[in-house]
Amino acid sequence: xxxxxxxxxxxxxxxLLAGAAASWAAAPPTLSDPQVPLAHxxxxxxxxxxxxxxxxxxxxxxxxxxxxxxxxADAWLASGDRVIxxxxxxxxxxxxxxxxxxxxxxxxxxxxxxxxxxYCPLTGSALGFRRGDSExxxxxxxxxxxxVMYDRATDSEWPQLLGVAIDGSLVGRGLVPERxxxxxxxxxxxxxxxxxxxxxxxxxxxxxxxxPYGDYNPVAGYYRPESRRLFPVMAEDTRLPPKAMVLAFRExxxxxxxxxxxxxxxxxxxxxxxxxxxxxVVIHDPELDTGWVFRTSAGQAIDPASLxxxxxxxxxxxxxxxxxxxxxxxxxxxxxxxxxxxxxxxEGGVP
Amino acid sequence: xxxxxxxxxxLFSRPATLAMMAATALGYALLFLWLSGDIAGGGRGDVRxxxxxxxxxxxxxxxxxxxxxxxxxxxxxxxxxxxLDTLIALGLGLLLGGNLAGLWLSRRAPAACxxxxxxxxxxxxxxxxxxxxxxxxxxxVVWLGLPIAGxxxxxxxxxxxxxxxxxxxxxxxxxxxxEQQRHQARGGGR
Numbered sequence: 001x002x003x004x005x006x007x008x009x010x011x012x013x014x015x016l017l018a019g020a021a022a023s024w025a026a027a028p029p030t031l032s033d034p035q036v037p038l039a040h041x042x043x044x045x046x047x048x049x050x051x052x053x054x055x056x057x058x059x060x061x062x063x064x065x066x067x068x069x070x071x072x073a074d075a076w077l078a079s080g081d082r083v084i085x086x087x088x089x090x091x092x093x094x095x096x097x098x099x100x101x102x103x104x105x106x107x108x109x110x111x112x113x114x115x116x117x118x119y120c121p122l123t124g125s126a127l128g129f130r131r132g133d134s135e136x137x138x139x140x141x142x143x144x145x146x147x148v149m150y151d152r153a154t155d156s157e158w159p160q161l162l163g164v165a166i167d168g169s170l171v172g173r174g175l176v177p178e179r180x181x182x183x184x185x186x187x188x189x190x191x192x193x194x195x196x197x198x199x200x201x202x203x204x205x206x207x208x209x210x211x212p213y214g215d216y217n218p219v220a221g222y223y224r225p226e227s228r229r230l231f232p233v234m235a236e237d238t239r240l241p242p243k244a245m246v247l248a249f250r251e252x253x254x255x256x257x258x259x260x261x262x263x264x265x266x267x268x269x270x271x272x273x274x275x276x277x278x279x280x281v282v283i284h285d286p287e288l289d290t291g292w293v294f295r296t297s298a299g300q301a302i303d304p305a306s307l308x309x310x311x312x313x314x315x316x317x318x319x320x321x322x323x324x325x326x327x328x329x330x331x332x333x334x335x336x337x338x339x340x341x342x343x344x345x346x347e348g349g350v351p
Numbered sequence: 352x353x354x355x356x357x358x359x360x361x362l363f364s365r366p367a368t369l370a371m372m373a374a375t376a377l378g379y380a381l382l383f384l385w386l387s388g389d390i391a392g393g394g395r396g397d398v399r400x401x402x403x404x405x406x407x408x409x410x411x412x413x414x415x416x417x418x419x420x421x422x423x424x425x426x427x428x429x430x431x432x433x434x435l436d437t438l439i440a441l442g443l444g445l446l447l448g449g450n451l452a453g454l455w456l457s458r459r460a461p462a463a464c465x466x467x468x469x470x471x472x473x474x475x476x477x478x479x480x481x482x483x484x485x486x487x488x489x490x491x492v493v494w495l496g497l498p499i500a501g502x503x504x505x506x507x508x509x510x511x512x513x514x515x516x517x518x519x520x521x522x523x524x525x526x527x528x529x530e531q532q533r534h535q536a537r538g539g540g541r
Contacts, residue, residue, distance in 0.1 A: 052487035053504045054413040059487075122487060142487065205404050205419040207429045209393030213493055222493055230488045230500035 026133040026153035027170060028116075034164050034174020035252045039340050040234060045143060045159065045166040048234050052142040056150070059138040061105035066199040067093065070189050073197035076208075079186035080217040084119060084126040085195070085288075086110060086180055087311055092192035094185065095119070097216060099198055100126075102206040104147055106198065107135040115178055118160050120147035121213050122230065123334035124223065124245060127160055128178030144337035145231040161330065161338050177326040179313075183288040184217075191287060192311060229333050237336035239347045247282065247291040248335045248342075249327040255339035257332065258282050262346025263291050268304050269345055270296075280325065282345075283307065283314050290329065294322035358453055358526035368452035375448030379476060380440035386480050386490050389419065389437075390430045399424040408434055414508035415439060415482070439511065446518035447476040453525040457532070475517030482510035 040048075073094070077083070082097040089111035100106070100119040108115050116136040119126045123146045129136070134153035141148040143159040143166070150157050156168025163175045181188070188195060200208045214221020221227070225241040240246070246257035253274025263269060269282040281302060282291045292314045296302075300318060307316040313324075336342060362368045384390040402421030410418040419431035481489045481503055488500035 050501050051504045051507070053489075053500070053507050054416070054487065055411065058412040058416070060412070203404075204407070205422055205431050207388075207391050207393050207422070207431050209429065210391045212388050212391075212490060222496070228496045228498050230492060230496075230498055231504075232498075232501045 027156075028132045028134045028136075028151050028153065029130050029176055030165075030170055030173035031176060032173055034172075035250070036162060036164050036174055037250055037252060037255055037339065037341075038162075038164070039338065042164075042166050042171060044234075045162070048232075049141050049143045049148060049157075049166070050231060052140055052231070054138075054140045056140050057137050058140050059102070059104050060204055061107055061135070061137050062103050062198075062202050062204075063107045063135060064203065065106050065108050066201050067196035068199045070094075070193065070195050070197060073185070074189075076200070077185045077197070078217060079184065081185045082216045083183060083185050083188050083197075084117065084180050085183055085188045085192070086115070086117065086128060086178070087192065087313075088113065088115075088178070090311075092188075092195035092311065093198070094188050094192075094195050095126075095198045096185070096208075098208055098211055099200060099202065101211050101213065102204070102208070103202065104138050105136050105149060107131065113178075116149070117180065118147065118149060120160050121211075121222075122146065123161060123331050124182075124243065125161055125328060125330040125334065126180045126182050127163065127328050128180045129163065129175040130178060142231050144233045144334055145229055146334050146338070159338075161334060179324075179326050180328065181288055181290050182329040183290060187288050191309075233333060233337035235337050235340035236333070237340065237342075239336075239344055240332040242333035243331045245329050246332050246335060246344075247293075247327055248330050248339075249280075249293045249325050250339060250342075251278070251295075251325065253278050255335075255342040256280070257330075257335050257339075257342050257344050258291060259344070259346030260289070260329070264289070266346075268302065271343060271345055273343060281322070282327075285309050285314060291327055293325040293327040294319070295325055296322050354526040354530040355523055358522065358529055359449070361456060361529075362449055362452050365456075368456060371452040371455065372445060372448030375451055376441050376444035379444030379447050380437065383440040383443060383480060384430070384436065387416070387436065387440075387482065388431075388490055389433060390428060392427055393429045394424045394427045396426055397424050398426070402432070415511045443476060443479050443511070443514055443518065446515065446522065450475070450518060450521045450525065453522060453529075457525060457529055475521050476514055478510045478517075479514035482507060482514075 083094040086093045091111045095117050101121045104119055106117040108117055114131045116129045116131040134151045136149045136151055139148045139150045139157055147160040148157050149160055154169045156165040156170035158165050165171045165173050214223045216223055225244045229242055245260050248257045258269055263284045267284050272279050279296050281296045282293050284291055287309055302318050307314055400423050404420045407418035408420050412418055417433045417435040419433040421432045423430040423432050492500050
C-alpha cells in the first residue's frame with residue numbers, strides 16, 4: 001500500500017517535471033539580462049495591468065499567415081495605407097495595419113527564423129520578437145494602454161513595449177527584438193518590389209476595410225496626435241501631444257525618443273544616454289520616413305551626403321562599423337508611460 | 352408569474368403591440384450591432400453574402416461576444432455576421448420592445464389608481480450598448496475620446512447580463528402594476 005502511494009507520488013512528480021521541461025524547451029529565446037531600463041519594479045508593472053475588454057485570445061493572433069504578391073495587394077491597399085515592414089536575409093514582408101488592427105500578433109516564420117510580429121493599435125507600436133518554438137497570443141490585458149502578450153509555451157506575460165516578462169516562469173527575462181518598419185504601402189513597395197504581403201485570408205471573418213479606432217490615411221479618430229488616450233498610464237508627460245509619433249529606442253543606460261518632424265528636418269541626430277554618456281546617431285530614412293539608430297563613438301564622423309538607403313536600411317562610409325540598435329515608432333504617451341525618464345529630442349522643434 | 356404571463360399574452364395578442372415590439376427589436380438590434388462594430392462601413396455598393404467560418408460560431412471573443420461566421424455586404428455597409436451576437440441583440444431589443452409596448456398599453460388603459468405605470472424599463476437597455484466595440488474599448492468611448500475605457504473594461508462582463516436583468520425587472524414591474532390596476536378596477540366595480 002505504502003509502496004503504491006510512493007510510486008504514485010514519484011510518477012506524478014515526474015510528469016510535472018516532464019511537463020515543465022517540455023514547456024521550457026519550447027519557450028521563446030530570451031535574454032537573462034535584458035537591455036531595457038525599468039522605471040518601476042516588476043511587481044509595480046503587474047499591479048498596473050488592467051483588463052482591456054476582450055478575454056484571453058479574444059483578439060485572435062494569426063498563427064498560419066498566408067501571403068499574396070505586391071501586385072495582388074495593390075487591389076486592396078492604397079498607397080498611403082500603413083504597413084509594418086520586415087526585411088530579413090533577402091525576404092521582405094509587409095503586414096498591413098488594417099489587418100493587424102484586428103489581430104495584433106502574427107506568428108510567422110521568415111527566412112527560417114520564427115518571429116512574432118506584434119502591433120498594438122492603442123499605442124501605435126509595431127515590434128518584432130524572436131519566438132523560437134513558442135507562439136504568442138493576446139492576453140486581453142493592457143499595461144500603460146499597451147498590449148500585454150503571453151507566450152503559449154510558459155504562459156508568461158510580456159507587455160509589448162517592454163519586451164520583458166512581468167509575470168510567469170520567465171519573469172524578468174527579455175525577448176530578442178527584430179527590427180520592423182512602420183511606413184506606407186507605397187514606400188515599402190518602392191523599397192522592396194518583391195515583397196510578400198499578409199493576406200486578408202486569415203482564417204477569421206473581420207471587416208478589413210475598416211479600422212474601429214480611426215484612420216491613418218489620412219490620420220483621424222483615435223490616432224489624431226491631440227486626441228486623448230482611453231486607458232490609464234503609470235506616468236504622464238505633456239512635452240508632446242499624447243499621440244505624437246516618436247522614434248524610440250532604449251538600452252540599459254537609458255531610453256530616448258526623437259520626434260519625427262524634428263528627425264525629418266534634421267536628417268541626422270546625435271545624442272548621448274546615461275551617466276557614461278554613450279553616444280548614438282539617429283539617421284532619417286527619407287523614403288520610408290523612419291529612423292535607423294546606431295551606437296557610435298562621440299567623434300565618429302558620418303557624412304549624411306554619402307549615405308545610401310537600400311533593402312537592409314542605411315549604408316555608407318563609416319556605417320558598417322557601427323552597432324545597430326533596435327528602434328520603433330510609438331505614440332508619445334505610451335513611451336513616456338513606460339520610460340518616464342526618457343530623453344526627448346525635438347521637443348517643440350528641431351534639435 | 353401569472354401577472355407576467357398575462358402581460359405577455361396581452362402584448363403578443365394585439366397587432367399594435369406586436370408591431371411595436373418587432374420594430375423596437377429590429378431597431379435596437381441594428382443599433383447594438385453597429386455600436387459593437389459588427390455592422391460598419393466599408394461596403395463597396397455590392398450585395399454579397401459569404402459564409403466561410405461556421406466552425407467559429409461558438410468561439411468567444413469577449414464577454415458574451417462571439418466570432419463572426421460570414422460577411423454580409425449591403426451597399427455601403429458590411430456586417431460581420433455572428434449568429435449569437437445577433438440573437439443576443441434581438442433578445443435585448445425584444446425585451447426593450449416589451450417594456451415600451453407594455454408602458455404604452457398601460458398608459459392607454461383607464462387608470463384606476465393615481466400611481467402611474469413604472470417607466471424606467473427602457474433605460475435598462477442602455478448599458479448593453481457600451482458592452483461591445485473595438486478590440487479594446489467600446490466604440491462610443493473611442494468616438495467620444497473619453498478616457499474611461501479602463502473602468503468600463505472592468506464592468507464589461509456584466510453589462511449585457513445587467514441589461515437583460517434590468518429589462519426583465521422592468522417587465523415584471525409593469526406586470527405587477529397592471530395586476531394592481533385590475534384589482535383596483537374590480538374593487539371599484541363592486
